[in-house]
Amino acid sequence: MKVALGVCGGIAAYKACEIVRLLQEHGIRVQVVMTAAAQEFIRPLTFAALSGEKVIAGLWGPAGEPANLDSAIEHIAVAQSIDALLVAPCTADTLAKFAHGQADDFLSTLYLATPAPVVIAPTMNVQMWQHEATQSNLDILRKRGVQVVEPGSGYLACGMVGAGRMAEPEQIVATILAKLGIVRDLAVETVLITAGPTREPVDPVRFLGNRSSGKMGYALAEAAQRRGARVVLVSGPVALEAPAGVELVRVETAEQMRSAVVSRAAEASIIIAAAAVADFRVRKAAEQKIKRNGAISLELEPTADILQELSENRRPEQVLVGFAAETEDAVENGRAKLKRKNLDAIVINDVSRPDIGFDSDRNEVTIITADEKIEVPEDSKSKIAQRILDAALTLKTKTGRLAPAK
Numbered sequence: 001m002k003v004a005l006g007v008c009g010g011i012a013a014y015k016a017c018e019i020v021r022l023l024q025e026h027g028i029r030v031q032v033v034m035t036a037a038a039q040e041f042i043r044p045l046t047f048a049a050l051s052g053e054k055v056i057a058g059l060w061g062p063a064g065e066p067a068n069l070d071s072a073i074e075h076i077a078v079a080q081s082i083d084a085l086l087v088a089p090c091t092a093d094t095l096a097k098f099a100h101g102q103a104d105d106f107l108s109t110l111y112l113a114t115p116a117p118v119v120i121a122p123t124m125n126v127q128m129w130q131h132e133a134t135q136s137n138l139d140i141l142r143k144r145g146v147q148v149v150e151p152g153s154g155y156l157a158c159g160m161v162g163a164g165r166m167a168e169p170e171q172i173v174a175t176i177l178a179k180l181g182i183v184r185d186l187a188v189e190t191v192l193i194t195a196g197p198t199r200e201p202v203d204p205v206r207f208l209g210n211r212s213s214g215k216m217g218y219a220l221a222e223a224a225q226r227r228g229a230r231v232v233l234v235s236g237p238v239a240l241e242a243p244a245g246v247e248l249v250r251v252e253t254a255e256q257m258r259s260a261v262v263s264r265a266a267e268a269s270i271i272i273a274a275a276a277v278a279d280f281r282v283r284k285a286a287e288q289k290i291k292r293n294g295a296i297s298l299e300l301e302p303t304a305d306i307l308q309e310l311s312e313n314r315r316p317e318q319v320l321v322g323f324a325a326e327t328e329d330a331v332e333n334g335r336a337k338l339k340r341k342n343l344d345a346i347v348i349n350d351v352s353r354p355d356i357g358f359d360s361d362r363n364e365v366t367i368i369t370a371d372e373k374i375e376v377p378e379d380s381k382s383k384i385a386q387r388i389l390d391a392a393l394t395l396k397t398k399t400g401r402l403a404p405a406k
């Protein structure tokens with residue numbers, strides 16, 4: 001998730017640093033956009049260092065070039081890539097530009113160009129705040145759906161006392177999180193998630209693998225992190241970037257995955273095993289590359305059953321969710337696995353369908369628990385991830401397996 005943070009020219013510009021940090025704590029990428037006046041108060045370098053992203057400091061670069069060479073029409077590229085625009089502090093001047101559709105700098109142009117929701121946190125001198133012009137501009141913006149985080153009253157930087165002091169960063173961030181639909185209901189949980197395939201060596205250059213892309217497990221990790229959980233993601237080799245704020249443990253073989261998972265399991269209150277772990281490995285991998293010289297046979301042996309081991313050793317308050325990738329009789333096979341491995345829930349997906357499952361961004365699953373069968377219709381893997389987390393949380397509440405508050 002990405003938020004553009006517009007910073008305008010007021011004393012409270014320094015408070016935007018705290019806003020960057022708080023947003024990042026929720027796994028949100030922050031693209032800072034500074035007005036020219038804001039740069040009189042604080043340098044772009046500060047925001048670049050805090051956000052880890054290039055700061056947008058204007059529409060124009062050196063003669064005839066865009067400000068940022070990543071994209072020729074950057075205000076449109078940013079406008080389309082963000083999930084929300086937050087302006088904090090928002091000056092009377094920028095507020096007026098927004099209200100009247102003026103677009104003479106990057107921030108005001110971005111406001112016009114983005115379809116994303118907009119939240120503003122105005123701050124100014126009490127007279128400026130109470131002025132009819134400011135109040136009528138605010139009315140226009142409110143009517144247009146812009147959410148205003150009202151300023152508080154108190155001692156203002158200009159020496160006056162009254163309304164106009166920017167709301168606290170925590171309150172501003174809470175407003176934007178609500179706008180983005182981010183709930184923090186996993187804030188006391190530690191969620192251990194496995195993802196991706198494993199690779200079992202045949203010789204130094206070949207391996208037995210499978211078609212898992214890891215997308216489902218990574219979507220779960222991102223969703224759990226956003227809902228406030230501490231997330232440990234044990235991942236086989238995949239071409240995905242770990243979601244911000246998630247602790248990533250990379251493994252390759254089923255045995256490495258077993259050892260990483262078993263060593264971290266005790267910390268977890270929810271374990272979701274979404275990895276496609278190899279069921280078999282080559283009994284004795286060749287030390288040198290096997291030459292192409294007619295048919296060969298490989299002797300395979302079963303790998304350790306990680307889910308079984310987790311189930312046997314789990315703490316009473318832990319919720320354990322498994323996955324079953326099936327190609328036939330999906331629900332019956334999944335239900336049997338739920339019982340056999342004594343899981344709290346199993347997520348069944350039919351990987352024989354080409355439009356969903358492996359490597360797809362979409363999925364359709366059935367979540368089975370001891371007394372429920374939840375059909376989750378086809379949707380993006382991030383939406384499916386939310387439903388799986390909802391089910392895990394419901395199980396925690398129902399079974400009284402609530403984690404102690406951190």
Ligand SMILES: Cc1cc2nc3c(=O)[nH]c(=O)nc-3n(C[C@H](O)[C@H](O)[C@H](O)COP(=O)(O)O)c2cc1C
Nearest residue numbers: 008009010011035037038091092093094123124125
């Ligand atoms: C020291 C100082 C503090 C200021 N604080 C504010 C403020 O809190 N709110 C505001 O609306 N304008 C404030 N201004 C005026 C703005 O900086 C000015 O209107 C500017 O044009 C805003 O540009 P911007 O909206 O593009 O950032 C301040 C100006 C100065 C010199």
